């Protein structure tokens with residue numbers, strides 16, 4: 393936790409649960425990714441944390457933005473971000489939303505299927521389009537696999553068709569999976585990318601852009617390489633497959649920019665055991681899967697947890713949320729240990745929760761309000 397967040401929590405004593413995001417960390421992460429991959433244009437994945445203060449910091453640093461919906465696009469436009477800095481990166485879009493984005497001046501769109509390409513040809517004529525091919529998400533804690541992308545043969549044909557339909561076949565994209573712990577995964581994807589570039593070239597189409605997706609990690613329980621480790625692995629792979637004919641590079645970091653910038657503070661509501669002989673305590677917090685931590689689904693994302701009593705003896709716990717729903721358990725399989733003298737009313741903090749938390753929180757499940765957010 394940064395000193396600024398610690399001080400804010402101590403001085404302001406915001407109502408629990410809440411997310412506190414340090415905007416200096418957002419800026420720092422942007423700069424670090426830029427330094428690690430100076431040739432790549434950064435399109436921040438807005439969905440990771442779309443809060444206006446976050447977007448404003450990135451806007452002022454010169455970032456571009458990858459939007460998942462027309463609503464995110466209009467949110468960015470309202471913040472004074474020009475349409476030339478926006479990409480409509482979702483491969484699943486309504487025709488009317490494509491048309492609206494086009495009217496706003498958006499000219500960069502993703503697709504991964506013929507029917508979507510038809511929509512783009514009709515509603516966004518002449519735009520730059522890029523085709524997403526699929527990756528299996530190996531090495532990622534939060535894979536994004538079969539739902540998105542198509543295979544290479546199909547990608548080649550669709551990019552050819554794009555030209556024939558009056559669009560600009562701009563390039564290709566992939567996503568190696570979110571919270572990708574293995575920088576080597578980009579090598580595999582770039583090998584496929586290079587094959588696509590060659591195939592298209594044989595058909596008289598010069599692709600220009602490679603969108604390397606997101607996947608850059610935040611710091612949870614398991615250690616991951618730093619930005620420079622990712623940057624050098626990716627650039628080595630780019631050079632290996634493209635030599636000195638390096639295409640335009642794009643990255644779309646979400647978690648890698650917003651994750652480490654935030655801390656969620658929660659409060660212990662109940663500590664109990666299910667039988668006299670039980671050594672495992674159930675610790676119920678005022679935040680759970682529905683309050684902003686659904687990435688604990690399948691215990692995929694394992695947050696680091698801090699309590700005011702750290703340092704003394706600990707014992708195993710099952711961590712659960714406050715709602716009357718059976719699935720509202722955070723960690724049951726993963727072994728978490730918390731101090732034995734943890735008390736009801738203690739504050740418990742989840743580190744690196746700046747991404748994929750606030751907008752995931754329900755609007756009022758069990759009457760609990762959405763997660764409170766503070767940007768400092």
Ligand SMILES: *Cc1c(COP(=O)(O)O)cnc(C)c1O
Nearest residue numbers: 437570571606607644645646647
């Ligand atoms: C979600 C998403 C991202 C961001 O992924 P992270 O792993 O959070 O960096 C980037 N690009 C696309 C197309 C996405 O859907």
